[in-house]
Amino acid sequence: MSSVVHVFGSGVEGLSREDAARQSSRSFVRSEGQLAVYEESRNPTGHVLTAWEAFTAYGFDVLEEAVEYGSAILKRSKDSTSGAFKSRMKDLGLPHRSVGRAAKAPEADVAAAESAPSQVPLANLERISFVLGLDERLLGFKQGAGGDFDLAYRLRTLQAERSGRAGGISAGTVLLFAEAASIIRVQLRLQKWLGIESECDRFKPHPYYGSPTRPAWNIGYELAENARETLGLADAPIDSMRELVERRLGIPVIQARLPRWIAGATVMTIDDDGEEARGVVLNTVGENNNVWIRRATLAHELGHLLYDPDTELKNILIDSYSDSHRDPESPMDDFVEQRANAFAISFLAPNSAVRELASTPISGESVSRVMQTFGISHTAARYHIANSYYRQFEVPSKVNDTGPSDEQTAVENFTIDYFPLRDTPYQRRGRFCDLVVRCYDAGIISEDTAVLYLGCLAEDFRKNLDLMRSLGLGESY
């Protein structure tokens, strides 16, 4: 009998380890310190994993040891689990109470995770690790549990920098961004496991932010043109920014309830291979309620995400409504933001197409037409039309009362308004949930993993699975 069959069970004869792991019907179960082949009759209380999950997280040798000896030791060192929690909590500067609330775990368990994790139910340890941006699969197994130290450091710095200011960052907001790192990492992993291609790899960071003779906004316009060309969009309006960013580019877009002054953020973390992984966090509170504003916020973040090199992104870049919706050609000290603003408006509404729609003399009707056609706000349209004509013409400040059409609203809206799993945190709904359901249906992840990711009860997950599928969660992509 080959070692592959020994580890993954019958039915995988002749397959590579990877293919065997994917096709194996065997499940594994992990506790805080060990991994074993899953046997229902033993009533294990740990986290059940598919063979694929166990193989990709721990490798073949660990699985082989589990079969050989009944279980394999996962705990890297006697304090590897507690140490990961301790250092993460210290790096983020978070109180136990806030972490417990975010993870829906007792505060006492958060404290115990730092001192005696074997006394805490694994499900709680995993929930705590997820909101802290740690990789729950690697708890105990890898020093630091896959946490991104740079992101944690940046979040703590941001919190300190903004302390006492009107636009401050609370512990809850820090936790949301830390959790966003987990969501981004998992979403990209699930997409990869499902074999979903993304066009994001066709873009490379662009480190040039202009010069005194060539302003940053000018570079932003060029990059927007380049992005449209790369994506074959020509001058056509973008029907749905959400679809373009999430589906075509495969970029995680996380909707979160953030403080009112924040429009969005670009978050960079590390994936399973230690490579950088980027995603967008979009505030659903405040002006983004208007889909035209939301489209501009998303386009702005896309400008950062596609073109800003790591040095400018600094792991997380938080954009306020006031900065990210300014006239791109107005004087700004921050060239990174100015370039992203110019990218956003020009990506949504190409300059040449705007000139065609709003010919001179510029009327209120033509401003409305630009707004409706390209799905941008009145303020953005006014700035953009003026800039498209090098500010040579007056743009009327009064236009017909106009707003997003029902169709425009529908295509940009996320599937969060009605969501069957009441416990699932807001930021994990939408595309993330879709991928979780799909991976579960494909046997790639276990029910325990799906439940952990969706932050719900197993009974609720089972009860609502058909409903989630019927809503298009699980089959729409």
Next chain:
Amino acid sequence: MYGSTQELDDFRCRYTPGPPRSFSGPREMVRLQEKDGLRFLQFAPATGVSTGTPPRSLKDRSTNRYLWVIDKDGIPYIIESRVPVIDSKPKHTNLTGGGDAYLGGEVWFKSFSSLYVSGGSGRYPPRDVRQLEKAGQVFESFGYAVIPLGWDYGTGRAKRYLEELQ
């Protein structure tokens, strides 16, 4: 010479032996002999064994691990190092020739009269915590002080590392 105690007999009355749960090749079915290093547990103190320690973690390597089973003959055990006749490290099935056993595990001699005992065996795993505890009592009946590694409820299996609460 096979060692035996009343507790061992009781254990064998209480439980039913079973075939190995898994094996991966014919070499694992070879029954090793005393000339290959196979021994049977006798009353403490043990002689001719190497002292060792179980691992505390994945990083902490175990030293001088022995494999054991309880079968119809007693408690055969062998150090887990390469055996020439099978040209590999022994498996639990090499203690039984692939035959039935009640359960198996790992043991480390802390001293010649005290043992660390685990139920780490993929081929003859303890069925539950109770059976593993009973096996520990059998070891004690041979005059050894037993330090059990315990049970891991998360996996529903014997614990394979020595956990020291922090």
